[in-house]
Amino acid sequence: MSDVSPSSTHNLRADGSRLWATIHETARFGGTPKGGINRLTLSAEDGRVRDWFRDACEAAGLTVSVDALGTQYALRAGKDMSLPPIAFGSHLDTQPTGGKFDGVLGVLAGLEVMRSLNDAGIETRAPLLLVNWTNEEGSRFAPAMMASAAYAGEFTTDEILAKRDVAGTTVAEALDTIGYRGGEAVGERAIGAFVELHIEQGPILEAEGKTIGVVEGGQGIAWFDGSVEGFESHAGTTPMPRRRDALLGLSEFALAAERIALAHGPSAVATIGEATIQAPSRNVVPGRVAFTMDTRDPRSETLTAMEEELRAAAREIGERRRLSIVLERIWRKEPVPFDPKVVAAVDAAAEGLGLSRRRIISGAGHDACNLAAKVPAAMIFVPCKDGVSHNESESSTEGDCAAGADVLLQTILRLAN
Amino acid sequence: MSDVSPSSTHNLRADGSRLWATIHETARFGGTPKGGINRLTLSAEDGRVRDWFRDACEAAGLTVSVDALGTQYALRAGKDMSLPPIAFGSHLDTQPTGGKFDGVLGVLAGLEVMRSLNDAGIETRAPLLLVNWTNEEGSRFAPAMMASAAYAGEFTTDEILAKRDVAGTTVAEALDTIGYRGGEAVGERAIGAFVELHIEQGPILEAEGKTIGVVEGGQGIAWFDGSVEGFESHAGTTPMPRRRDALLGLSEFALAAERIALAHGPSAVATIGEATIQAPSRNVVPGRVAFTMDTRDPRSETLTAMEEELRAAAREIGERRRLSIVLERIWRKEPVPFDPKVVAAVDAAAEGLGLSRRRIISGAGHDACNLAAKVPAAMIFVPCKDGVSHNESESSTEGDCAAGADVLLQTILRLAN
Known part of the structure; x- marks a missing residue:
């Protein structure tokens, strides 16, 4: 050589x-x-x-x-x-x-x-x-x-x-x-x-x-396990205003997570990749949904801010819809x-x-x-x-x-x- | 006697x-x-x-x-x-x-x-x-x-x-x-x-x-099988604006169904009782969600009107989010x-x-x-x-x-x- x-x-x-x-x-x-x-x-x-x-x-x-x-x-x-x-x-x-x-x-x-x-x-x-x-x-x-x-x-x-x-x-x-x-x-x-x-x-x-x-x-990553707890009830006999529909709670939360990630753009992302209705049935209002969430951003402080905003959204949606929305952070990588x-x-x-x-x-x-x-x-x-x-x-x-x-x-x- | x-x-x-x-x-x-x-x-x-x-x-x-x-x-x-x-x-x-x-x-x-x-x-x-x-x-x-x-x-x-x-x-x-x-x-x-x-x-x-x-x-009842088709992608590498997230499409549709039923109140109800993400994974943007929907009302014409409004909502959400939302009525009982x-x-x-x-x-x-x-x-x-x-x-x-x-x-x- x-x-x-x-x-x-x-x-x-x-x-x-x-x-x-x-x-x-x-x-x-x-x-x-x-x-x-x-x-x-x-x-x-x-x-x-x-x-x-x-x-x-x-x-x-x-x-x-x-x-x-x-x-x-x-x-x-x-x-x-x-x-x-x-x-x-x-x-x-x-x-x-x-x-x-x-x-x-x-x-x-x-x-x-x-x-x-x-x-x-x-x-x-x-x-x-x-x-x-x-x-x-x-x-x-x-x-x-x-x-x-x-x-x-x-x-x-x-x-x-x-x-x-x-x-x-x-x-x-x-x-x-x-x-x-x-x-x-x-x-x-x-x-x-x-x-x-x-x-x-x-x-x-x-x-x-x-x-x-x-x-x-x-990117920094934070992973969460979450659940929305409402009340399972009959799809035919429960009037809309009386429902505590866990899937609707998850739906609002998923859209809130999207808004929060967009607001922290362009790099911030939030994803609900798994969502499972407990005992799903065509004619039963979902009483419980378990889900997972993945959030990422290159800045540690953005990860933290997103988590705070996600928790606030979960609280607000939960109170308004009479649901319990739990968000447990299971992993965070800086x-x-x-x-x-x-x-x-x-x-x-x-x-x-x-x-x-x-x-x-x-x-x-x-x-x-x-x-x-x-x-x-x-x-x-x-x-x-x-x-x-x-x-x-x-x-x-x-x-x-x-x-x-x-x-x-x-x-x-x-x-x- | x-x-x-x-x-x-x-x-x-x-x-x-x-x-x-x-x-x-x-x-x-x-x-x-x-x-x-x-x-x-x-x-x-x-x-x-x-x-x-x-x-x-x-x-x-x-x-x-x-x-x-x-x-x-x-x-x-x-x-x-x-x-x-x-x-x-x-x-x-x-x-x-x-x-x-x-x-x-x-x-x-x-x-x-x-x-x-x-x-x-x-x-x-x-x-x-x-x-x-x-x-x-x-x-x-x-x-x-x-x-x-x-x-x-x-x-x-x-x-x-x-x-x-x-x-x-x-x-x-x-x-x-x-x-x-x-x-x-x-x-x-x-x-x-x-x-x-x-x-x-x-x-x-x-x-x-x-x-x-x-x-x-x-009540009259109409049952639907539905699906939201987007595109499965990496939760870490896909920027929010580029996503075609099927779960977010379902979330918007579920909330639209709630609004439609409430607007036809007090008897009208609409329920998504089952929703399943295809190949769910914590760090994958959902590419497809299958769901079922149950709608009921005592008036036949309300059932029909709700179906039309649900289809319009599915179209609008699908176009805006680049998703295909399909709604198939599988049963209707007057x-x-x-x-x-x-x-x-x-x-x-x-x-x-x-x-x-x-x-x-x-x-x-x-x-x-x-x-x-x-x-x-x-x-x-x-x-x-x-x-x-x-x-x-x-x-x-x-x-x-x-x-x-x-x-x-x-x-x-x-x-x-």
Whole structure:
């Protein structure tokens, strides 16, 4: 490998065609008839794609190791091996009816970065580390993103190893079954910075015609369990003014939550994703409805303000309709600000490539959000069709994937040199 | 028996204490720990209460027969046996967690009427007929009120005999199991008029402090199956203005239905009793919600107007929110007007007894509503606590039950003499 000056790497691009081919090559592991992927974490299919990934990394001259939670690390030597490696990657597991890009793009674009650097004969100053995090999706084992959370110290390795899927299988057993319980201690490997390329999983970039999202952080999230308690009564014999209809209470509250989120726009969101009438019957006025609510915003104070306004709305609606509306916050995750220097490197990389871009906040959780608690981190988003993700119809263009890989490559070069 | 003049019967009362004791005596057939009754139609418990009823009727000198659908008829001879009998009764089957009064009161008050007439030595001109209709509730076999519907010619006997419960048992098999497939052809027995005493199953009488509801008819009913179709999307990444949230569409529609029913008040009602989010998830914007709706009013034209307004609301909400709201009417039953002469007899009976009363429309369906298609019919309501029915906590006072039985007795005397 030659010693290259930064200027000679400015025009370096990833091989977009090779990346596209690799994405489709690995899509056969768990591929579905509808063009998606069913590759639950630590399943046999996940084992097969991990084997493929290890072989591909080794063929690219990388040194692959596995930690005690199955996370794969592929190291490319740098000129100064005393420096912590610049890391990048994402996850190869999918939802049960997932698409071909969620997570996969970040890992395979990382592989493409390694291959392109090899092709160009470039050796970076800091070593490079490509990571495939175990169980980002959380579909089989909860919580989601558990390996990166353990890396960041949020859980112990033993806590995670003991988690069970619905069949009662533990993470430890699942790792052993596919031969991916590695020897490396979780969280002990030094990382100088972490960059994750991912599809946006939202509609903003596509709607604004932007190619690159320079991700500044992850939203804060508050989750609630709620219920509306009224009185079950006969749909034929109970006059409208005498009813205590729990569904109508929920309806007013859902519309109030929408108004509150809109008033805190543009980033604030509030969603009632689950609502279940107790003992529903065609001719019975609903007496009780249980629901869940998800609120998010990039600012901690907005999350707090929304919660106060939601509670006030619940009180007002409950009193007026003679209902009891209960809202219990079961989880709150503070907003994650990404590292300004890593964000700036992503921004400069996109600018240097002449790509249209916008600053953006990640609405979804990602491994990079967990990593940010421990190492400087940031993310790169590319558009996905109609903002659809966690769906077999998830789609991204070859050009956008290539642009994302280019930005990843240029960001890595900036951080590692 | 002595030949008595109408004037000598004006002060005749039923024995309220005996009625109350009888209600509690029969409540043991299927009695629940919470004080309710679980006596599904044609179950072993229903068989036992039928046997008890037959024995009690025969002990009162009545001639009991059973038709091909298990309906029990207990005849008391009149002076002029060429007249069709004046009939009264209700049903002894209950919901799985039913109360002690729904249906039971009408049958046992009818028995009390027979016993009181015996005690007073009164022979009516027309014969009297006490009826226990099979399967009013519809909890085990659909449709509800099937025996009275077959009596009125809405179904053939064979159609009803072939209906199956969830275990696959037919009505015919269930009748045979408890020995209640009788020999009498359904609908061939002449009835001069039919009067049904029942708890209101609603809150109006109690709220207004009235003892007797003089029921003028049954509401018209329209049932709908509906759906709201939007677009499922990520709760974290989809900005509020870009959402097509099916639950918010349903929420607006539910509140519109409430406004429409209130505007057509005081009798009009609209209820969404069932609403199910497709593939609900805490962090997914609901893409589809299925729901059912029940609308009722005593006037056919109001039912029609409400449907038009509901459809207009669905269109407007759907267009504004980029949702598809579908409303399919799956059933419509026209309002049932009771016979003015029978209603007037009930009213005069209550007035003669000095009982507080109001004209009322039945919100629920009853056997009398089916009978009304074939014979002059009406109903008598008494209050029930908090309007609660189809519930083990269903409750009515001894005094109100006795008042209902008195009005039934006096109504029967007016119609049969």
